[in-house]
Amino acid sequence: MTATETREAAPVSAAPRNVRKRLVPYWLLLPGILWLLVFFVAPLVYQASTSVQTGSLEEGFRVTWHVQTYWDALTEYTPQFLRSVLYAATATVLCLLLGYPLAYLIAFRAGRWRNLLMVLVIAPFFTSFLIRTLAWKTILADGGPVVGVLNSLHILDVTSGLGITEGQRVLATPLAVVCGLTYNFLPFMILPLYTSLERIDGRLHEAARDLYARPVTVFRKVTFPLSMPGVVAGTLLTFIPAAGDYINAELLGSTDQKMIGNVIQSQFLRVLDYPTAAALSFLLMAAILAMVTVYIRKAGTEDLV
Amino acid sequence: MTQPTTTGGDVRLDGISKTYGSFTAVHPLDLHIPAGSFFALLGASGCGKTTTLRMIAGLEEPTTGTIRLAGDDVTALPPHRRPVNTVFQSYALFPHLDIYENVAFGLRRRGIKSVKRQVGEMLDLVQLGDFARRRPQQLSGGQQQRVALARALINHPRVLLLDEPLGALDLKLRRQMQLELKRIQTEVGITFVHVTHDQEEAMTMADTVAVMNGGRVEQLGAPAELYESPGTTFVANFLGTSNLIEAEITDKSGGELLLTAAGGRLTLPAGRCGAPARTGAAVLVGVRPEKISLTPAEDTGAVPAARNRMTGRIADSSFIGVSTQYVVATPDGAELAVYEQNIERDPRLVPGAEVVLHWSPAHTFGLDPAQDIDAGTDISTEGEAA
Amino acid sequence: MDLIRWIRRNLVILAGLATLAYLILPNVIVLVFSFNKPNGRFNYAWQRFSTDAWTDPCGVPDLCGSLSLSLQLAVWATLGATVLGTMIAFALARYRFRARPAVNSLIFLPMAMPEVVMAASLATLFLNMGVGFGFWTILIAHIMFCLSFVVTAVKARVMSMDPRLEQAAQDLYASPAQTFLRVTLPIAAPGIAAGALLSFALSFDDFIITNFNAGSTVTFPMFVWGSAQRGTPVQINVIGTAMFAVAVLCVLAGQLAGARRKRS
Numbered sequence: 001m002t003a004t005e006t007r008e009a010a011p012v013s014a015a016p017r018n019v020r021k022r023l024v025p026y027w028l029l030l031p032g033i034l035w036l037l038v039f040f041v042a043p044l045v046y047q048a049s050t051s052v053q054t055g056s057l058e059e060g061f062r063v064t065w066h067v068q069t070y071w072d073a074l075t076e077y078t079p080q081f082l083r084s085v086l087y088a089a090t091a092t093v094l095c096l097l098l099g100y101p102l103a104y105l106i107a108f109r110a111g112r113w114r115n116l117l118m119v120l121v122i123a124p125f126f127t128s129f130l131i132r133t134l135a136w137k138t139i140l141a142d143g144g145p146v147v148g149v150l151n152s153l154h155i156l157d158v159t160s161g162l163g164i165t166e167g168q169r170v171l172a173t174p175l176a177v178v179c180g181l182t183y184n185f186l187p188f189m190i191l192p193l194y195t196s197l198e199r200i201d202g203r204l205h206e207a208a209r210d211l212y213a214r215p216v217t218v219f220r221k222v223t224f225p226l227s228m229p230g231v232v233a234g235t236l237l238t239f240i241p242a243a244g245d246y247i248n249a250e251l252l253g254s255t256d257q258k259m260i261g262n263v264i265q266s267q268f269l270r271v272l273d274y275p276t277a278a279a280l281s282f283l284l285m286a287a288i289l290a291m292v293t294v295y296i297r298k299a300g301t302e303d304l305v
Numbered sequence: 306m307t308q309p310t311t312t313g314g315d316v317r318l319d320g321i322s323k324t325y326g327s328f329t330a331v332h333p334l335d336l337h338i339p340a341g342s343f344f345a346l347l348g349a350s351g352c353g354k355t356t357t358l359r360m361i362a363g364l365e366e367p368t369t370g371t372i373r374l375a376g377d378d379v380t381a382l383p384p385h386r387r388p389v390n391t392v393f394q395s396y397a398l399f400p401h402l403d404i405y406e407n408v409a410f411g412l413r414r415r416g417i418k419s420v421k422r423q424v425g426e427m428l429d430l431v432q433l434g435d436f437a438r439r440r441p442q443q444l445s446g447g448q449q450q451r452v453a454l455a456r457a458l459i460n461h462p463r464v465l466l467l468d469e470p471l472g473a474l475d476l477k478l479r480r481q482m483q484l485e486l487k488r489i490q491t492e493v494g495i496t497f498v499h500v501t502h503d504q505e506e507a508m509t510m511a512d513t514v515a516v517m518n519g520g521r522v523e524q525l526g527a528p529a530e531l532y533e534s535p536g537t538t539f540v541a542n543f544l545g546t547s548n549l550i551e552a553e554i555t556d557k558s559g560g561e562l563l564l565t566a567a568g569g570r571l572t573l574p575a576g577r578c579g580a581p582a583r584t585g586a587a588v589l590v591g592v593r594p595e596k597i598s599l600t601p602a603e604d605t606g607a608v609p610a611a612r613n614r615m616t617g618r619i620a621d622s623s624f625i626g627v628s629t630q631y632v633v634a635t636p637d638g639a640e641l642a643v644y645e646q647n648i649e650r651d652p653r654l655v656p657g658a659e660v661v662l663h664w665s666p667a668h669t670f671g672l673d674p675a676q677d678i679d680a681g682t683d684i685s686t687e688g689e690a691a
Numbered sequence: 692m693d694l695i696r697w698i699r700r701n702l703v704i705l706a707g708l709a710t711l712a713y714l715i716l717p718n719v720i721v722l723v724f725s726f727n728k729p730n731g732r733f734n735y736a737w738q739r740f741s742t743d744a745w746t747d748p749c750g751v752p753d754l755c756g757s758l759s760l761s762l763q764l765a766v767w768a769t770l771g772a773t774v775l776g777t778m779i780a781f782a783l784a785r786y787r788f789r790a791r792p793a794v795n796s797l798i799f800l801p802m803a804m805p806e807v808v809m810a811a812s813l814a815t816l817f818l819n820m821g822v823g824f825g826f827w828t829i830l831i832a833h834i835m836f837c838l839s840f841v842v843t844a845v846k847a848r849v850m851s852m853d854p855r856l857e858q859a860a861q862d863l864y865a866s867p868a869q870t871f872l873r874v875t876l877p878i879a880a881p882g883i884a885a886g887a888l889l890s891f892a893l894s895f896d897d898f899i900i901t902n903f904n905a906g907s908t909v910t911f912p913m914f915v916w917g918s919a920q921r922g923t924p925v926q927i928n929v930i931g932t933a934m935f936a937v938a939v940l941c942v943l944a945g946q947l948a949g950a951r952r953k954r955s
Contacts (some may be wrong), residue, residue, distance in 0.1 A: 025786035029794060032775035032838060036797055039835040043812035050815050098710045105707030119942045120711060124718050125892050126938035127931040130915040134923060135717035138724065138735045186714060244805020251919060261807045268811050281808040288805065364858050384861040391862045397855035401877040411863035
C-alpha cells in the first residue's frame with residue numbers, strides 16, 4: 001500500500017464514529033432543553049403577548065397591541081417599584097455585611113467546627129421558610145423582648161423619626177420587612193461567599209503579612225479582591241429574588257410596605273387583570289436585567305454565566 | 306480483540322499526522338518501533354510527542370495515516386479494543402476504587418472472573434502487596450506510580466505506552482524508578498514507548514530515542530549516537546550542551562575538511578559534517594564541552610599537533626563536584642563552555658588566565674549553518690507538564 | 692484593656708457567631724412554640740407549656756395530607772430534575788458544540804429571574820392552553836426551576852474531573868458504556884447527590900411558583916400560608932422542627948459515615 005492511499009483511507013474509516021460522536025451532546029440536551037423551552041421560554045412569550053392584550057375575563061382577551069398598559073402599570077405602581085428596589089438593595093447590603101464575617105469564620109477560623117457550622121447555615125432551609133418567617137412575627141411582636149429593649153434604649157424613637165418604624169411598633173413597618181428579607185436570603189449570600197473564600201490559599205495571607213501588610217490591609221488588598229466572584233454571585237442571588245419577593249411584605253408588613261411582587265400576585269390571582277400582571281412582570285424583569293447588567297460590568301466579572 | 310500475550314509487538318506508523326483546525330500538532334510521520342524495544346519520544350512541551358503517543362493508544366484519531374500493531378491495522382479501533390495500555394501522566398488512578406480494584410480494572414472489563422491471584426502477583430511485583438485495600442489518595446507519589454504501572458502491565462499488552470510517567474516524582478525517586486522501569490521492561494519483554502521531556506531520562510532508559518520538535522522527528526537513533534553526532538542544532542543543544550561556532554570550509558584533503566573559525570584552524574572528518582562540504586561554504590562547527598581540554602597559554606607547546614585548538618581567556622569558573630565548568634571567551638567574542646574532570650586540577654586555570662582549548666578532531670561535528678544556532682537551548686529545562 | 696484586645700482579635704468570630712444566631716433564632720422560636728398552648732387561633736404569643744401538638748401532629752385537618760403531597764412532589768421533581776439536569780450537565784461539561792453558549796444562557800436565566808415572574812408566566816401558559824391546575828402543573832413547574840440548579844451542581848463536579856480517568860478506563864478495555872457506569876458516574880455522584888438534595892429542598896419549600904400553578908391543590912407551604920391568614924396551628928411548628936431535626940441528623944450521620952470510611 002502506498003502512502004497516498006493510506007492518507008485518504010484513514011479519515012473515511014473514522015467518519016461514522018465522528019458523526020455519531022457529534023450528535024451525542026444534542027441527544028443528551030434534548031429532553032431537558034425541551035422542558036425549559038416549553039415551560040420556561042414559551043410562557044415568557046405568552047406573557048409578552050398577554051401584556052399587550054385587552055379585554056375582560058367574561059369576553060376573553062385579544063392582542064390589540066395596547067402598549068398603554070405598560071405606561072399605566074408603571075405610573076400607578078411607581079411607589080411599589082421603588083420600594084422593591086430600595087428594600088431589596090438594603091437587604092442585599094445587610095446580607096453582605098452580616099454574611100461576610102460568618103463565611104470568613106467558616107472558611108478560615110472554624111477548624112474542626114467547620115462542618116457543623118455549615119450544617120447550621122443550611123439546615124434552616126429544611127424548616128419551611130414560611131414557618132420561619134412567621135416566627136419573626138413572634139420575635140418582633142409588639143410588647144415582645146426585642147421591641148422592649150429597642151424601646152428602652154430609645155432606638156425606636158430614632159428609627160421612627162427616620163420613618164423605618166412606626167411609633168412603638170416594629171412589626172408592620174419597613175424595618176420588619178427588610179429584616180425578614182435579609183433573614184430569608186442570607187444563606188444565598190453566605191454559600192457563594194464561603195465557596196470563593198475557601199478556595200483562597202491560606203499561604204497568601206502569610207505572604208501578605210510577610211510583606212508588611214497589617215491584618216486590615218491583608219483583607220483589603222488580598223482577601224476581599226480574591227473573594228469578588230463570591231461577592232458578585234452572592235449579591236445577585238440575594239437581590240434578584242428579594243426584589244420579586246412578596247412573602248415578607250405580606251407577612252411582616254402592612255399595606256404601606258407592599259412591594260411589586262404583591263401587586264403582581266394580587267393582579268394575577270385576585271383581580272384577574274392578566275395584562276397588567278404580565279406588563280408588571282416584564283417591567284420587573286427588565287429593571288432587574290438592566291441593573292444586573294450594569295452591576296456585572298462595574299464589578300468586572302462576566303464569568304458567572 | 307487480539308488475545309494478549311507476553312511478547313511485545315512492533316508499532317508501525319505510516320504517514321501519521323494530526324491537525325487541530327489550522328494548527329498542525331504532528332506532521333506526517335513514518336516511524337517503526339521494533340518489538341521488545343524501549344523507545345523514547347523526547348522533546349519539549351508542545352512538540353507533538355504526547356499527541357503521537359495518544360494516537361497509538363487510540364485516544365486521538367489521526368488526521369491522516371495508519372497505525373499498525375504487530376502487523377494489524379488498528380487505526381479505526383477505539384482504545385478499549387487495542388492491545389495497548391498506558392501509564393498516564395499523573396497516573397489517572399480511579400479515586401473511587403481501592404488499589405486492588407484499580408489493578409483489576411482491565412481484567413474485569415475483559416470478563417475475567419478470577420483475578421485474585423493475578424492481582425496479588427502484580428502487586429507483589431511492584432512491592433505494594435500490603436496496600437491492596439488503600440485508596441490512591443492515601444499513597445505517596447512513588448507508590449501511585451507503581452500502581453499505575455501494575456494496572457497497565459497486568460493486562461500483558463503488546464505495547465506499553467508511558468506518558469511522562471516519572472514527571473511528578475522528585476529527582477532521587479525518579480532515578481530509582483528509571484532503573485526499576487528498565488529492569489521490568491527487560492523482564493517482561495513488552496515494547497515500551499516512553500514520552501518524556503527529560504533528555505537524561507530518555508538516554509538512561511531507551512534503546513532508541515526519537516527527538517521531536519515542532520511536530521517532526523528531528524533525529525532518531527541510539528542515545529550515544531544522538532549525543533556524539535547530532536544532526537541538527539536542535540538536537541545538539543537539546544541533548545546536553547554544545548559549543549557551536551560559525552566556520553568556513555577552506556580546504557578538503559582526503560577524508561578531512563579544513564576550517565577556519567574565530568581565527569583558529571580546525572579539522573573536521575568529512576563523515577561528521579551534516580552540511581554541504583564545498584570549499585568556501587559556511588558550516589557550524591560543534592564540540593561537546595567535556596571533550597575540550599584546557600592548557601595554560603604558556604604550555605602551548607605541550608599540546609599535541611593533531612588536535613583542534615583555539616585560544617581564549619577564562620571568563621568564569623564554577624566547581625560542581627565531579628567537574629569544574631569554565632566559560633572561556635575567545636578573542637572574537639564567542640563564549641565556549643568547557644567541563645574539566647576534577648582529576649588533577651591545574652591551579653593556574655582561574656578566571657582571567659589565558660588558555661588554549663584543544664580537542665580531538667574525531668569529537669568535532671559539522672552542522673548546516675542555515676539553522677537557528679540557538680534552537681533547543683532555552684526549552685531543554687522547561688517545566689514538567691507537557 | 693485586655694478585654695478590648697481580646698474582642699479586637701476575635702472580632703470576626705464574634706460577628707460571625709452573631710450572624711449565626713440571627714440565622715438560627717427563628718428555628719429556636721419555632722421549636723419553643725411547638726410546645727406552646729395558645730389561647731386564640733394564632734400561635735404568636737407564649738401561653739403555657741404543652742406537648743399536645745407533638746402527641747397529635749396530624750390533629751389539624753388537611754395538614755398531614757398537604758405534607759404528604761409536598762413530599763411526593765419533592766421526590767418526583769427531584770427525580771425528574773436530576774435525570775434531565777445531569778444529562779445537560781454532561782453535554783455541557785464533556786462536549787464542545789455550537790449551541791453551547793446559548794444553552795448556558797438558557798440554564799442561567801431561570802436562576803436569575805424573580806420567581807413571581809416565572810410563576811405568572813407559566814400560569815398564563817397553562818390558562819391559555821386550558822390545562823387544569825393540580826398535581827401535574829405543580830410537578831412540571833418544580834422540575835423546570837430545579838433543573839438549572841442540578842445542572843450547575845453536576846457540571847461543576849464533572850468539569851473538575853480529570854478527563855484522563857475516562858481515557859484510562861478506555862485504555863483498560865472498558866467500552867464507552869462501561870466507562871460511564873464504572874468511572875464517570877461514580878466520580879460524578881457527589882455532584883449529582885448535591886443537585887438532587889438541593890432540588891428536594893427547593894421543591895419541598897417552594898411557595899411562590901406553586902401558589903400560581905396549584906389551583907385548589909394544597910401543598911405544605913400553601914397550607915402554612917393559608918394558616919397565616921386563618922390561624923396558625925401549633926402542629927406546623929412540630930412539622931417544621933421535625934424536618935429541621937431530620938435534616939441535621941441526616942447530615943451528621945453522613946459525615947460520621949464519611950469520617951469512619953476515611954479512617955479505615
